[in-house]
Amino acid sequence: MKALAPRTLDEALLQLTQTPDLRPLAGCTDLMVSEPEDRRDWSGVLDLRGISELRGIEWRGETLEIGAVTAFSEIRDSPEVRQSFPALAEAASRIGGWQIQNRASLGGNMANASPAGDSLPVLLVLDAQVVLVGPEGKRSVPYRDFHLGYRQTALGPGEIIGWVQLPKPPVGATQFFRKVGTREAQAISKVVVALLASVSDGQISDYRLAAGSVAETPVRLTEVEESIVGRALKPEVADLAGHLAAQAVRPIDDVRSTAEYRRFALAQVVRRMTLQLVR
Ligand SMILES: Cc1cc2nc3c(=O)[nH]c(=O)nc-3n(C[C@H](O)[C@H](O)[C@H](O)COP(=O)(O)OP(=O)(O)OC[C@H]3O[C@@H](n4cnc5c(N)ncnc54)[C@H](O)[C@@H]3O)c2cc1C
Known part of the structure; x- marks a missing residue:
């Protein structure tokens, strides 16, 4: 059976109203690997790519x-x-x-x-x-x-x-992204980190930190943010941010990494990102 392939959003919404449990499909890079080949049934799939x-x-x-x-x-x-x-x-x-x-x-x-x-x-x-x-x-x-x-x-x-x-991000804010995997490419992250930060008059005025692979969902590390905002921009702040980030998360051991390594890697990445603000 073929997937439904609507050409407009209205058409897709009509199909979803009639059958709310249709499975949306976009690039299929997750869907394809989640279903064993012999069990793939495209009749319940709504292909969004033509919209x-x-x-x-x-x-x-x-x-x-x-x-x-x-x-x-x-x-x-x-x-x-x-x-x-x-x-x-x-x-x-x-x-x-x-x-x-x-x-x-x-x-x-x-x-x-x-x-x-x-x-x-x-x-x-x-x-x-x-x-x-x-x-x-x-x-x-x-x-x-x-x-x-x-x-x-x-x-x-x-x-x-x-x-x-x-x-639109605040004027002058710096953004960072870093993923830590087994290889440089084609690796699922052991830890993935994003930071957006601003500095004014030598003080950290905005500090938004989030990480993935360290809890059940991607998390915004608000306790770390609150501890760092308002501090004078010094190398010690980078150490503190890394330390607090490692304490704030609940990683697990799995096939890709130990919880201990995830905490360690997170602390190092956050520290280095924050140090780049200092330089
Ligand atoms: C070899 C390989 C390497 C990969 N590497 C990475 C990587 O480095 N980092 C990473 O993050 N991921 C990686 N992935 C995972 C995957 O590519 C991503 O998660 C990708 O963004 C999924 O998008 P898709 O369009 O292919 O989703 P699909 O496979 O089409 O759908 C994925 C899920 O989302 C649902 N869905 C899709 N679109 C919508 C929508 N608009 N509304 C509601 N539900 C929707 C589907 O029903 C399904 O449940 C990798 C996958 C493979 C196969």
């Missing part, structure tokens, strides 16, 4: 809107993203290899809801909003409220992710 409204990157006033089906290669190469959201461009360029980046979508990374999804800590520090669309209409959810638990999201029956909205 042009859900693809593209565009400024709407002070907000950059990215369609959920937009592939990471488009995000990686977008002048708008590279200029205003370099951490997201960097994350996009670190997801899988080029073949994966050409297919994998931002919406798929979010809906797949892996704690190791590389774009997700970036969305947290950028204070992204997610526009969900379904049979009841549109609703906007702060991205920090989107992941409810391990592999759980705020998506309701028949709802899909439509767009991600990124408010």
Whole structure:
């Protein structure tokens, strides 16, 4: 059986109203590996790739809107993203290899809801909003409220992710992204970190820190942020930030890493990012 392949959002919403448990499909890079070949049944699948409204990157006033089906290669190469959201461009360029980046979508990374999804800590520090669309209409959810638990999201029956909205970051803020994996490419993160920080008059005035692969969901490390904002910019602050970050998370041992290494790597990455503010 073939997947349903609507050409417009209205057509997709009609199909979702009639059958709310249809499984949305974008790049299929997660869906393909999650289902053994002999059990793949495309009849319950709603292919979103032909819906042009859900693809593209565009400024709407002070907000950059990215369609959920937009592939990471488009995000990686977008002048708008590279200029205003370099951490997201960097994350996009670190997801899988080029073949994966050409297919994998931002919406798929979010809906797949892996704690190791590389774009997700970036969305947290950028204070992204997610526009969900379904049979009841549109609703906007702060991205920090989107992941409810391990592999759980705020998506309701028949709802899909439509767009991600990124408010323009504060002028002068510096953005960082770093993933730690077994290899430089094609590795699922042992730890992934994003930071957005501003310094004014020698003090850290904004410090937004998030990490993935260190808890059931990607997490914003608000206790660390609160301890660091307002401090004078000195190397010791970088040590403190790394130390506090390692204490704030609840990583697990699994096939990719031990919890102990994850804490260690997180502390080092946060320390180095913060030191770059000092220099
Ligand atoms: C070889 C390989 C390497 C990879 N490397 C990385 C990596 O380095 N970093 C990383 O983060 N990930 C990686 N991944 C995982 C995967 O590529 C990403 O999670 C990707 O973003 C998924 O997007 P997709 O468009 O392919 O989603 P799909 O596979 O099409 O869908 C994934 C899930 O999201 C749902 N979904 C998709 N779009 C929507 C939508 N708009 N609304 C609601 N639900 C939706 C689907 O129903 C499904 O449950 C890798 C995968 C492979 C196979």
